[in-house]
Amino acid sequence: MATDYVHGYSAGETARLADQATSLTALLHAGTRYPAGSRVLEAGCAVGAQTVILAANSPRASFVSLDLSAASLAEARQRVARAALANVSFCQGDIYRLPFPPGHFDHIFVSFVLEHLPDPAAALAALQGVLRPGGSITAIEGDHGSAYFHPDDARARRAVQCLIELQARAGGDSLIGRRLYPLLVQAGYRDVTVSPRMVYVDASRPDLVDGFTRKTFTAMVEGVGGQAVGQGLMDAADWAAGLAGLHRAAEDDGTFCYTFFKAEARR
Amino acid sequence: MATDYVHGYSAGETARLADQATSLTALLHAGTRYPAGSRVLEAGCAVGAQTVILAANSPRASFVSLDLSAASLAEARQRVARAALANVSFCQGDIYRLPFPPGHFDHIFVSFVLEHLPDPAAALAALQGVLRPGGSITAIEGDHGSAYFHPDDARARRAVQCLIELQARAGGDSLIGRRLYPLLVQAGYRDVTVSPRMVYVDASRPDLVDGFTRKTFTAMVEGVGGQAVGQGLMDAADWAAGLAGLHRAAEDDGTFCYTFFKAEARR
Numbered sequence A, B: 001m002a003t004d005y006v007h008g009y010s011a012g013e014t015a016r017l018a019d020q021a022t023s024l025t026a027l028l029h030a031g032t033r034y035p036a037g038s039r040v041l042e043a044g045c046a047v048g049a050q051t052v053i054l055a056a057n058s059p060r061a062s063f064v065s066l067d068l069s070a071a072s073l074a075e076a077r078q079r080v081a082r083a084a085l086a087n088v089s090f091c092q093g094d095i096y097r098l099p100f101p102p103g104h105f106d107h108i109f110v111s112f113v114l115e116h117l118p119d120p121a122a123a124l125a126a127l128q129g130v131l132r133p134g135g136s137i138t139a140i141e142g143d144h145g146s147a148y149f150h151p152d153d154a155r156a157r158r159a160v161q162c163l164i165e166l167q168a169r170a171g172g173d174s175l176i177g178r179r180l181y182p183l184l185v186q187a188g189y190r191d192v193t194v195s196p197r198m199v200y201v202d203a204s205r206p207d208l209v210d211g212f213t214r215k216t217f218t219a220m221v222e223g224v225g226g227q228a229v230g231q232g233l234m235d236a237a238d239w240a241a242g243l244a245g246l247h248r249a250a251e252d253d254g255t256f257c258y259t260f261f262k263a264e265a266r267r
Helices: A011-029 A051-057 A070-082 A120-129 A154-169 A177-186 A206-222 A225-230 A236-248 B011-029 B051-057 B070-082 B120-129 B154-169 B177-186 B206-222 B225-230 B236-248
Strands: A039-043 A062-067 A088-092 A105-111 A131-141 A148-150 A190-201 A255-266 B039-043 B062-067 B088-092 B105-111 B131-141 B148-150 B190-201 B255-266
Touching: A011 A051, A011 A190, A011 A255, A039 A051, A039 A120, A051 A062, A051 A070, A062 A070, A070 A088, A105 A120, A120 A131, A120 A177, A131 A177, A148 B177, A154 A206, A154 A225, A154 A236, A177 A190, A177 A255, A177 B148, A177 B255, A190 A206, A190 B190, A190 B255, A206 A236, A206 A255, A225 A236, A255 B177, A255 B190, B011 B051, B011 B190, B011 B255, B039 B051, B039 B120, B051 B062, B051 B070, B062 B070, B070 B088, B105 B120, B120 B131, B120 B177, B131 B177, B154 B206, B154 B225, B154 B236, B177 B190, B177 B255, B190 B206, B206 B236, B206 B255, B225 B236
Parallel strands: A039 A062, A039 A105, A062 A088, A105 A131, B039 B062, B039 B105, B062 B088, B105 B131
Antiparallel strands: A131 A255, A148 A255, A190 A255, B131 B255, B148 B255, B190 B255
C-alpha cells in the first residue's frame, strides 16, 4: 500500500530531516538502548537520520532498516557508511507486507512513519507479526495539533491547520502523537506506556529557537506553502502573514511549544 | 484594580479548586521548598488550596497569604487551621498596591492568579517592589490553549475557546502560561527559567482521567456553560456536543493533554 509523503523528497527536505534528528536526539532517543546481540527492525528509516543515532547508541545490536523508497535507502546507506557503522543492513520493502519470518525481531523502532500511513493500525499489526513474543516496540511521533506559540496568531494557527489538512488529504494523520496509546492497545500490544516529550522554546534557548522553531517546525509549514495556496486552503497573503506569525514566535519575546510522543509496548 | 473572576466563587468551584490542588500537587510543587526563616508572600491565595501545600512543604518558612476576597480568605484560614499549620498569616489586599514595605519578602509565590488580571505586567512589577534584591519569584499558570485531546472534536475545541474568550472578556488571559517568560523578562526579573509541566492522560492513568480530564478541565469548561450560551458564543446544542466531546476523551480509547508552566526568576 503506497502513500503520498506530504513533505516530499527534495534535497532541502533531506537537510531538514537531518537537522531535526540532530537537535532532537537527546529528547527523543533518551532511554532507547538495545542489548548486545539483539535484532532490531527500524521500520521506515527514510534517509537514515535516526538510523545513525540508533546504531551508534546500541553498537552491539544488529539493525535492519527498512524503507519503501530506494532513493531514501541509498541516502541512508551513505549516511551509515560515513558514520562508519557496521551494525546496520538495509532492506527495501513495504511496512504492510514485511519480508521477514514471524517473530524474527527482538525489538522494533518506528519513528515519524505512522503519521504518513493511511492505516497505521494495520502497520502495527504487521509489525507485531515479525516481533517475537515479549519483544518491544518503540514508536515516536509528533503531533502538529500540539503546536502553539506566543504571540498567539490566528493566521499562523490556520497555516498549521493547512499542514494537518494536507497530511490528511495525503492519507496520513499528523495528530497521531496523542493517538499512539489507543492505537497500540487496539493492535494488541501490552504494557503500553506513552511519554510525551515536549519542546518548549523561549529566548533563553537560542539553539532551539533556531534549530526547532525556525528550522524544524516553521520550515516544515513553509514547505507545504505551494500546496496550501495551490489547493485553495489559504490565499497567498494570509499564508504569508501566517508564516510571519510563526517567525514572530522566534523573536526575543516569543515562545513556541510542540510535543512529541514516545510510546513503548511489548508483544 | 478589581477584576471579575471567571470561574466564580460557588461551593462547587471551591471543591474543584481543592481537587485541582490535590491531584496536581506533585506535578506543580515539585522543587518548591523555602529555607527556614525565610519570608514568603503567597500573592492571591484564593481559598487556600495551595497555601496548605506550600506551608506543609516548608514548615520553617513564614508565609503571608494575600487575597482581595474576604470570603476566600475566611475559607483559606479554615483550611490552614484544619491542617494545623502555624506558619501562615493572612492579609486582605490588592496585588497592584501591596501593603508591605519595599524588599520585605525573600520569596514570592503566585499561582493561577496572573491569568485573571487585566495587567499582569503591573502586578509583576508591584511584586518586584516588595521582593528583596536576589529574592526569588515562582509563578505557575495554566494555558487553556494547550489543551488537546483524542478523538479530536471541533465542537469540543470551540467549547474550550469559549472559556478562553470569556476569560478575555473578564479582563484575563488564559493563554498566559506560554507568556510567562516574556512577562517576567519585561518586568525586569533576571535568571528567568520556565519549565512546562505537561499533564498527559490515557486509560493507563485512571486517577488522572477522573481527577484531571473530568473533574478539573472538563468541569472548568462546564462551569462557564451558562455564560457561553447566554452570551451567544455557542448555541446550547453545540455546547452540549462540545462537552460530550470532552467527556469522550475520558473514555478508554481517549487521551487528553494540558500543560502548566512554572516560571522561576530573581529580582
